[in-house]
Amino acid sequence: MSFLTIEKIKKSFNNETVLHHLNLSIKEGEFVTLLGPSGCGKSTLLRTIAGLIHPDEGTIHIDGKNVTEVKPKDRQVGMVFQSYALFPNMTVQENIEFGLKMKKLDKESIKQNVARVIELVELTGKERSYPRELSGGQQQRVALARSLVTQPKVLLLDEPLSALDAQIRKNLQKQLRSIQQELNMTTILVTHDQEEAMAVSDYIYIMNKGHIAQSGSPHEIYTRPASEFVARFIGNYNVLSRKEISNLFNDDNGYTRDIYAIRPEAFSEAPVKDGYEITGKIQKMTMLGNITRYELEVNNVCFIADHLHKIEEDSQKRETITLYLNRKDVISLT
Amino acid sequence: MKKSFYHYITIGIVVLYLLIPLLGTFLYSFATSWHKTILPEGLTFKWYIELFGDIRFLESLGRSLILSLGATILTLIIMVPAIFSIILYAPKLEKIVQSLVVMTYAMPGIILAVGLIRAYSTSGVSMVLITIGAYFVGILPYMYQGTRNSLRNINAETLMEAAEILGASRYTAFIKVIVPNIMSGILVSSLLSFSILFGEFVLINLLVGGHFETVQIYLYQKLSQSGHIASAIVVCYFILISILSAVMIKMTRQKKETI
Ligand SMILES: Nc1ncnc2c1ncn2[C@@H]1O[C@H](COP(=O)(O)OP(=O)(O)OP(=O)(O)O)[C@@H](O)[C@H]1O
Ligand SMILES: [Mg+2]
Numbered sequence: 003m004s005f006l007t008i009e010k011i012k013k014s015f016n017n018e019t020v021l022h023h024l025n026l027s028i029k030e031g032e033f034v035t036l037l038g039p040s041g042c043g044k045s046t047l048l049r050t051i052a053g054l055i056h057p058d059e060g061t062i063h064i065d066g067k068n069v070t071e072v073k074p075k076d077r078q079v080g081m082v083f084q085s086y087a088l089f090p091n092m093t094v095q096e097n098i099e100f101g102l103k104m105k106k107l108d109k110e111s112i113k114q115n116v117a118r119v120i121e122l123v124e125l126t127g128k129e130r131s132y133p134r135e136l137s138g139g140q141q142q143r144v145a146l147a148r149s150l151v152t153q154p155k156v157l158l159l160d161e162p163l164s165a166l167d168a169q170i171r172k173n174l175q176k177q178l179r180s181i182q183q184e185l186n187m188t189t190i191l192v193t194h195d196q197e198e199a200m201a202v203s204d205y206i207y208i209m210n211k212g213h214i215a216q217s218g219s220p221h222e223i224y225t226r227p228a229s230e231f232v233a234r235f236i237g238n239y240n241v242l243s244r245k246e247i248s249n250l251f252n253d254d255n256g257y258t259r260d261i262y263a264i265r266p267e268a269f270s271e272a273p274v275k276d277g278y279e280i281t282g283k284i285q286k287m288t289m290l291g292n293i294t295r296y297e298l299e300v301n302n303v304c305f306i307a308d309h310l311h312k313i314e315e316d317s318q319k320r321e322t323i324t325l326y327l328n329r330k331d332v333i334s335l336t
Numbered sequence: 337m338k339k340s341f342y343h344y345i346t347i348g349i350v351v352l353y354l355l356i357p358l359l360g361t362f363l364y365s366f367a368t369s370w371h372k373t374i375l376p377e378g379l380t381f382k383w384y385i386e387l388f389g390d391i392r393f394l395e396s397l398g399r400s401l402i403l404s405l406g407a408t409i410l411t412l413i414i415m416v417p418a419i420f421s422i423i424l425y426a427p428k429l430e431k432i433v434q435s436l437v438v439m440t441y442a443m444p445g446i447i448l449a450v451g452l453i454r455a456y457s458t459s460g461v462s463m464v465l466i467t468i469g470a471y472f473v474g475i476l477p478y479m480y481q482g483t484r485n486s487l488r489n490i491n492a493e494t495l496m497e498a499a500e501i502l503g504a505s506r507y508t509a510f511i512k513v514i515v516p517n518i519m520s521g522i523l524v525s526s527l528l529s530f531s532i533l534f535g536e537f538v539l540i541n542l543l544v545g546g547h548f549e550t551v552q553i554y555l556y557q558k559l560s561q562s563g564h565i566a567s568a569i570v571v572c573y574f575i576l577i578s579i580l581s582a583v584m585i586k587m588t589r590q591k592k593e594t595i
Contacts, residue, residue: 052497052501053501054497054500054501073500073503074497074500074501075500075501075502075503075505076503077501079501080501080502081497081498081501083494083497083498086492087491087492087495087496087497087498089495089498089499089517090490090517091511091513091516091517100499100502100504101502101503101510104502104503104508105503148502149501149502152502152503306454
């Protein structure tokens with residue numbers, strides 16, 4: 003049963019269509035990510051859901067209610083902005099209280115609710131600080147707490163972590179996911195970082211130029227990219243033409259599509275049954291932490307292959323390497 | 337070395353040029369008489385006592401305060417929300433505000449005064465009110481700049497959106513979130529506007545003149561009667577403006593620290 007339904011949403015700015023009749027359907031308690039390159043319309047879609055932008059066409063239903071014409075303040079959504087948008091004149095406590103005061107809750111329940119979320123986002127002891135006295139990560143957690151405390155039906159997050167450095171970002175991703183699961187909060191995250199999307203989501207919508215390019219679970223998207231755009235966007239896929247594929251395998255049977263994709267880690271050093279055997283010249287070898295990336299060449303076709311890094315790596319001296327590939331790892335694209 | 341020597345000389349000359357008249361005025365307001373000597377012949381508080389003993393001076397001071405404060409407060413209440421709404425919700429109208437800003441500079445006071453007299457002298461509206469109206473427009477540039485910069489600094493648009501999503505109406509969001517954050521910037525513009533209006537002479541003299549004697553008009557009349565008293569007025573005025581400037585500078589500093 004769909005909790006948040008977006009039907010045929012269209013939006014143009016200055017005669018340029020930014021959202022092309024999009025359809026999304028999100029279940030209650032689901033963590034959904036909108037993933038796509040800069041300018042593809044992710045923020046516009048999110049802001050439309052929040053009611054900050056009015057769509058030209060289409061409808062939005064939240065929890066069975068048509069909210070297309072409902073003002074942002076009455077939509078019962080929460081939103082965390084990339085720039086945090088904390089109120090500089092208020093302390094952490096006052097920032098978090100704001101939404102509850104607007105709801106006119108009584109003092110006692112405001113106090114309890116605020117204390118609970120402050121604990122949830124691990125900001126105990128910072129209640130009296132002003133936003134400018136906090137680190138970026140702490141500010142972002144205040145922003146999150148401020149949205150969570152009103153118990154919105156849908157939580158919208160517009161690149162909430164992109165201004166933070168890698169370490170804090172990873173931690174906050176985990177924290178965000180566990181809080182979301184604890185509260186069973188329907189959440190939409192906007193990001194252009196595919197690793198982040200894979201790490202936290204139940205479901206991913208990949209957007210490109212105002213269209214949904216593909217949607218599915220992280221596993222589906224990663225293992226079965228539907229188009230060249232998705233394959234290139236979500237990782238380091240080798241994207242090869244039909245000609246390159248037949249050169250690579252010395253085999254042109256069965257490859258009738260124009261374009262194919264192969265994951266770099268699909269190549270293995272151990273023989274696979276009924277698969278391809280490829281011996282390639284090593285052009286370059288790069289260490290990427292726990293994996294080693296080979297740039298290889300076979301019959302004038304260049305591709306990359308990733309391997310888990312092994313201590314006794316001696317390929318420095320090797321000129322060629324023999325790899326094996328399962329036939330089903332050659333994915334045809336549209 | 338040489339360079340800095342010339343530096344000091346030039347700066348020294350400029351400072352002297354600016355300070356000597358002030359110093360002269362200051363001394364003159366305390367002098368018993370000062371005609372043929374280099375320095376005053378004797379010092380006295382007589383002129384100040386006379387000045388503050390004159391009910392006309394105190395009344396004119398009151399009128400000046402009412403007029404300048406009134407116009408400034410009116411601007412605060414009407415102009416700030418208007419500029420806020422235009423910048424956030426009708427950015428296309430901002431061009432009109434900008435041309436209004438330029439026009440207030442382009443229009444010389446005399447022409448403005450003549451125009452206003454022609455338009456309103458027979459309308460039955462009190463010319464004092466007309467003056468306040470003219471002042472209102474006159475300080476538009478300062479209020480516009482001050483408000484706009486403050487709004488930019490705090491990223492007002494996103495703050496409004498955040499507040500609205502949290503359930504606040506636009507009015508509540510403006511009062512609770514925007515106003516406290518632009519307050520110091522707006523106070524600085526208000527003080528500036530106030531001190532400009534407080535020293536305004538052309539419009540008030542032409543539009544109402546003796547009917548509504550302000551400090552500037554009083555000063556003008558005293559000039560022909562007693563140079564000492566006129567000097568005392570100027571000194572008081574200067575002290576007031578210095579205090580206002582000090583407050584403004586302090587507030588601007590504080591604002592920078594908090595950002
Ligand atoms: N208020 C607006 N007025 C005019 N054009 C706009 C407006 N908002 C967005 N656009 C345009 O819509 C397109 C999509 O913008 P959007 O902000 O949704 O992209 P995005 O996917 O969030 O990108 P990013 O990852 O860079 O944040 C862009 O081409 C942008 O120029
Ligand atoms: Mg965006």
